[in-house]
Amino acid sequence: MLDPIINFFVKVFNAIGRGIGWFIAVLLWPFVAFGRWYNKRGWLIKGPVGLALLALVLGYAWFVFQTQRWTNFDINYANAYKQENVVASAGDPTAATDDQTQTQTQAAETVRDQCAPSTIVTATADLIDFNVNQNNWVPSMLLSKMGLFGVPWKNTPYLDNKAAFQLGINQAVRRVSIELVDRLGRVRGTSGIDANLQKARESLAYDEDSWYFSLDPFGPRSTTQANYRSARRSLLQFNQELAACRSNFDARPDNLLQFIDRITSDIGATSDILRTRMEASNAGWFDPRADDRFWFAYGQLYAYNGILAATRLDFAEVFRNRNLEQIWLRTEEQLQAALDLQPAIISNGHEASWIMPTHLATMGFYVLRIRSNLVETRDILDR
Numbered sequence: 001m002l003d004p005i006i007n008f009f010v011k012v013f014n015a016i017g018r019g020i021g022w023f024i025a026v027l028l029w030p031f032v033a034f035g036r037w038y039n040k041r042g043w044l045i046k047g048p049v050g051l052a053l054l055a056l057v058l059g060y061a062w063f064v065f066q067t068q069r070w071t072n073f074d075i076n077y078a079n080a081y082k083q084e085n086v087v088a089s090a091g092d093p094t095a096a097t098d099d100q101t102q103t104q105t106q107a108a109e110t111v112r113d114q115c116a117p118s119t120i121v122t123a124t125a126d127l128i129d130f131n132v133n134q135n136n137w138v139p140s141m142l143l144s145k146m147g148l149f150g151v152p153w154k155n156t157p158y159l160d161n162k163a164a165f166q167l168g169i170n171q172a173v174r175r176v177s178i179e180l181v182d183r184l185g186r187v188r189g190t191s192g193i194d195a196n197l198q199k200a201r202e203s204l205a206y207d208e209d210s211w212y213f214s215l216d217p218f219g220p221r222s223t224t225q226a227n228y229r230s231a232r233r234s235l236l237q238f239n240q241e242l243a244a245c246r247s248n249f250d251a252r253p254d255n256l257l258q259f260i261d262r263i264t265s266d267i268g269a270t271s272d273i274l275r276t277r278m279e280a281s282n283a284g285w286f287d288p289r290a291d292d293r294f295w296f297a298y299g300q301l302y303a304y305n306g307i308l309a310a311t312r313l314d315f316a317e318v319f320r321n322r323n324l325e326q327i328w329l330r331t332e333e334q335l336q337a338a339l340d341l342q343p344a345i346i347s348n349g350h351e352a353s354w355i356m357p358t359h360l361a362t363m364g365f366y367v368l369r370i371r372s373n374l375v376e377t378r379d380i381l382d383r
Contacts, residue, residue: 090314091249119310164292168299196238203231284356290348338366
């Protein structure tokens with residue numbers, strides 16, 4: 001009596017097996033055909049082709065290794081920029097004792113005037129160092145640009161998370177470089193633009209995916225990471241000039257207000273990116289674009305976590321006079337909570353789904369919480 005039912009399920013599973021076999025055969029057909037062609041060729045052809053294939057295999061192995069290896073990734077790195085009882089804001093004069101000169105000359109204590117360097121500039125330079133020195137810059141790697149058989153990696157679920165994370169950091173770094181040139185690194189609007197900051201901004205505005213050779217325009221060109229390293233050197237040079245009181249950092253309340261306002265706008269644009277993707281798809285675990293949207297937002301918040309911690313030091317006097325400590329601590333707590341969110345696989349499910357979560361909505365929630373805290377800080381400064 002059960003034979004018809006058993007036969008039915010046997011036919012169903014046989015059909016599924018044939019379908020899977022057909023699908024695998026279609027995927028492997030180009031490789032099988034190439035293998036047959038390769039076996040029929042002589043060594044004059046086999047040798048160069050074999051070397052090219054070996055280089056391709058080794059190249060992809062290196063590429064996979066670099067995309068999965070996140071060197072010195074630390075969600076608590078911003079603690080290095082958090083200090084208590086800061087005396088001087090960035091650019092303010094300080095006094096320091098030159099002990100080395102005392103030792104050499106056996107003379108009385110020698111005091112020289114110095115200025116406090118910018119921790120914002122230091123944090124920005126450190127983020128560039130993290131992106132292009134401590135880690136390989138994935139977006140401009142040749143195999144990253146080639147994609148998966150011509151399909152961009154961002155349109156696949158694979159090997160694009162680190163690239164999106166690095167681009168998120170770079171978005172924040174670019175924004176800070178613009179503000180340093182336009183407002184923070186000069187005395188009001190009538191002073192000249194600092195040459196080091198201007199050079200850093202120009203270098204950071206370079207294409208994010210440039211390799212050693214380009215088809216448009218045709219010919220060799222400077223790589224992205226080379227330009228970003230140049231930007232880092234310019235930032236460090238500015239800080240050296242600032243510490244020697246030869247550059248300016250205008251730590252006024254209105255400059256802090258404008259700086260927070262620009263960061264708020266930048267984060268708000270990212271929340272719109274998340275919202276747009278949530279409206280475009282609710283495929284859950286099977287949305288290939290959800291992961292790069294998530295990790296771009298994550299990288300941006302990762303960068304702003306350190307930059308905002310540094311802001312508290314550079315504008316120490318403003319923080320004391322305007323009583324910003326409590327609202328700032330809440331902002332830092334929200335940033336830390338967002339960085340604690342590290343799912344192994346990013347899902348873009350429906351908001352009401354109980355099977356597949358929506359990590360984009362969760363990240364968007366933290367982004368908006370952080371933005372609302374920054375808006376409140378701005379309102380306090382605007383009173």
